[in-house]
Amino acid sequence: MQIALERRPERSNTLAVLSPLLAVVLTLVTGACLFALLGKNPVTALTVYFLDPLTDAYSLQEIVVKATPLVLIAVGLSLCYLANAWNIGAEGQFLMGAVAGTWVEVSTHGSDAGAWVLPAMLVVGALAGAAYALIPAVLKVRYGASEILTSLMLVYVADLFLDYLVRGPWRDPQGFNFPTTAEFDPVATMPLLIEGSRVHLGAVIALVVVVVTWITLRRSLKGFEIRLVGAAPRAARFAGFDSDKLILFTFAVSGALAGLAGIIEVAGPVGHLQPNISPGYGFTAIIVAFLGRLNPIGILIAGLFLALTFIGGEGAQITLKVPLDLTKVFQGILLFYVLACDSLVVYRVRLIRTHRKAAAHGIA
Amino acid sequence: MGLLEAIILSVLAASTPLLLAGAGELIAERAGVLNLGVEGMMIMGAACGFAAAYVTGSVVLGAVCGILAGTAMAAVFGLMTLGLAVNQVATGLALTILGIGLSGLIGSGFVGERIVGAPHLYIPLLTDVPFVGRILFGEDPFVYLSLALVIAIWWFLYRTRAGLVLRSVGDNHASAHALGYPVLRIRMYAVLFGGACAGLGGAYLPLAYTPFFVPGMTAGRGWIALALVVFASWRPGRLVAGAYLFGAATILQLHAQGLGLGIPSQLMTSLPYLATIVVLVLVSRNRGTSGSAAPASLGTVFVPDR
Numbered sequence: 001m002q003i004a005l006e007r008r009p010e011r012s013n014t015l016a017v018l019s020p021l022l023a024v025v026l027t028l029v030t031g032a033c034l035f036a037l038l039g040k041n042p043v044t045a046l047t048v049y050f051l052d053p054l055t056d057a058y059s060l061q062e063i064v065v066k067a068t069p070l071v072l073i074a075v076g077l078s079l080c081y082l083a084n085a086w087n088i089g090a091e092g093q094f095l096m097g098a099v100a101g102t103w104v105e106v107s108t109h110g111s112d113a114g115a116w117v118l119p120a121m122l123v124v125g126a127l128a129g130a131a132y133a134l135i136p137a138v139l140k141v142r143y144g145a146s147e148i149l150t151s152l153m154l155v156y157v158a159d160l161f162l163d164y165l166v167r168g169p170w171r172d173p174q175g176f177n178f179p180t181t182a183e184f185d186p187v188a189t190m191p192l193l194i195e196g197s198r199v200h201l202g203a204v205i206a207l208v209v210v211v212v213t214w215i216t217l218r219r220s221l222k223g224f225e226i227r228l229v230g231a232a233p234r235a236a237r238f239a240g241f242d243s244d245k246l247i248l249f250t251f252a253v254s255g256a257l258a259g260l261a262g263i264i265e266v267a268g269p270v271g272h273l274q275p276n277i278s279p280g281y282g283f284t285a286i287i288v289a290f291l292g293r294l295n296p297i298g299i300l301i302a303g304l305f306l307a308l309t310f311i312g313g314e315g316a317q318i319t320l321k322v323p324l325d326l327t328k329v330f331q332g333i334l335l336f337y338v339l340a341c342d343s344l345v346v347y348r349v350r351l352i353r354t355h356r357k358a359a360a361h362g363i364a
Numbered sequence: 365m366g367l368l369e370a371i372i373l374s375v376l377a378a379s380t381p382l383l384l385a386g387a388g389e390l391i392a393e394r395a396g397v398l399n400l401g402v403e404g405m406m407i408m409g410a411a412c413g414f415a416a417a418y419v420t421g422s423v424v425l426g427a428v429c430g431i432l433a434g435t436a437m438a439a440v441f442g443l444m445t446l447g448l449a450v451n452q453v454a455t456g457l458a459l460t461i462l463g464i465g466l467s468g469l470i471g472s473g474f475v476g477e478r479i480v481g482a483p484h485l486y487i488p489l490l491t492d493v494p495f496v497g498r499i500l501f502g503e504d505p506f507v508y509l510s511l512a513l514v515i516a517i518w519w520f521l522y523r524t525r526a527g528l529v530l531r532s533v534g535d536n537h538a539s540a541h542a543l544g545y546p547v548l549r550i551r552m553y554a555v556l557f558g559g560a561c562a563g564l565g566g567a568y569l570p571l572a573y574t575p576f577f578v579p580g581m582t583a584g585r586g587w588i589a590l591a592l593v594v595f596a597s598w599r600p601g602r603l604v605a606g607a608y609l610f611g612a613a614t615i616l617q618l619h620a621q622g623l624g625l626g627i628p629s630q631l632m633t634s635l636p637y638l639a640t641i642v643v644l645v646l647v648s649r650n651r652g653t654s655g656s657a658a659p660a661s662l663g664t665v666f667v668p669d670r
Contacts, residue, residue: 332462
């Protein structure tokens with residue numbers, strides 16, 4: 001047997017919408033098998049994982065809180081991937097945004113600085129994320145160094161830099177030697193949407209970013225340029241679009257959004273800077289971008305779904321005693337299915353019997 | 365044992381996983397396939413290799429299991445990128461995410477356990493020669509294996525017909541296809557070989573480097589191996605030089621930390637990653653834009669027309 005691909009005469013629009021859904025269904029089926037292998041009842045396990053978080057108000061809020069950074073980062077990444085620029089270091093840009101924004105907080109900590117502190121933190125965080133993302137972009141454009149490898153290496157560097165700061169100069173003197181800064185001042189904290197809830201202003205910012213990107217991609221020349229350079233680089237060159245400038249632009253935008261997500265996370269749900277502020281948001285956002293078919297609205301839905309896997313994973317760890325790594329396994333499998341199903345949109349898959357085998361079986 | 369001797373021994377050990385994984389990736393990339401999942405295949409090799417060695421008590425079986433785990437991961441990658449023509453960059457990332465998760469799942473039962481690591485070679489008299497004896501005749505078997513592997517790869521690529529075919533598939537898949545070579549099958553073999561090597565390189569870590577398993581213990585070595593292949597200009601000889609240079613940088617960094625120069629340890633730990641970036645820039649810049657040494661079809665999708 002051999003797999004053969006046949007290009008479809010035209011893209012199937014129905015399949016384009018159905019493929020992410022099919023990927024999710026396949027992931028659930030595979031998940032059921034995995035749970036059975038681990039000796040858990042698959043139905044109970046999937047219920048705990050994917051349905052229980054939807055039934056209580058606290059978990060629903062948590063899903064929105066977790067989806068906020070995922071959506072912000074993934075929208076930026078989708079611009080890169082549309083333009084065929086491979087930024088996979090969003091995790092590092094997220095951390096650098098968090099660090100730079102925290103710098104504003106640390107410098108004003110305990111002073112009578114006013115309401116400008118939080119906006120300043122957000123701006124500085126986004127700028128730092130953009131600057132950090134521009135390093136691999138510039139190295140790519142100027143020297144041809146692979147942006148995939150350099151952006152990934154910078155994740156480790158950012159992680160260690162943050163670690164140094166919270167263990168060294170920024171450590172809270174009253175923090176019992178824990179590697180963390182002091183709790184942020186109230187003026188440096190993301191306001192909650194409803195008093196007493198968990199959902200904060202970041203969710204609104206993420207929504208605005210989704211809508212603005214959606215409109216920009218469809219209605220502006222820049223959006224057209226991004227889509228064209230990715231889909232037809234030769235045509236884009238003839239049209240006079242500069243692919244180098246576009247790499248710099250998409251990296252800067254995605255870095256800024258990742259950095260913004262970083263400082264929002266620190267000034268929101270976390271409340272101080274510490275190591276492990278991210279359970280791998282920067283990497284999970286890559287899955288979100290692809291599951292959302294690189295479309296801002298799709299990313300919004302995909303971000304909520306992957307946030308659900310984080311919350312479900314935590315629930316399953318407590319009630320089913322399964323390791324937290326299972327969430328990463330689910331996310332990896334999901335990305336595989338998403339990519340495979342995307343291929344079905346472009347190609348028709350045929351199984352062809354190889355001649356030798358056909359002869360051996362004999363066609364009576 | 366003198367300090368210099370100790371340093372050289374630890375450099376060789378630190379370089380071996382990079383060399384093993386890099387050698388496998390070199391073959392895959394020479395066939396035109398960019399598998400970014402090296403990190404995922406390595407960590408799976410480490411987890412499965414340690415689990416097998418712990419259960420059976422045999423380092424050899426551990427290594428075999430590491431190889432099988434890496435190969436199985438590579439098979440998934442091959443089915444996706446070659447069978448379904450999926451983008452290689454995205455699939456490689458998926459492989460890494462999956463590998464990190466699965467290895468954590470498999471390894472969770474073994475964290476904190478120890479095994480007896482791979483024994484070092486001992487030849488009476490030869491190994492006892494001062495200074496050079498330990499270095500030349502007292503390594504663990506993986507060190508010799510990795511060097512033999514690179515020599516075999518060099519011989520295969522440049523001295524055999526199959527090697528020539530593999531390179532042609534990587535340089536121009538359309539022509540190779542027109543000449544009647546089964547492009548996708550050759551690429552699949554190359555990908556599987558790459559997975560086997562990455563699995564072995566990963567298994568080296570808990571079987572010989574440190575006799576226990578820690579989640580995420582590959583710590584980016586798979587990515588560094590990918591960078592080494594670029595550094596080596598896709599040539600086996602330069603891969604050895606690159607791997608040992610890199611191992612040396614890692615070990616010197618550790619010794620510098622031990623000296624207590626007042627430099628933050630985090631800065632020293634980040635040096636290998638920064639060095640990788642610098643090296644990538646230098647290599648890519650010297651090569652210019654025209655004379656790139658990369659296989660011409662690297663990373664591109666090939667769907668044979670029939």
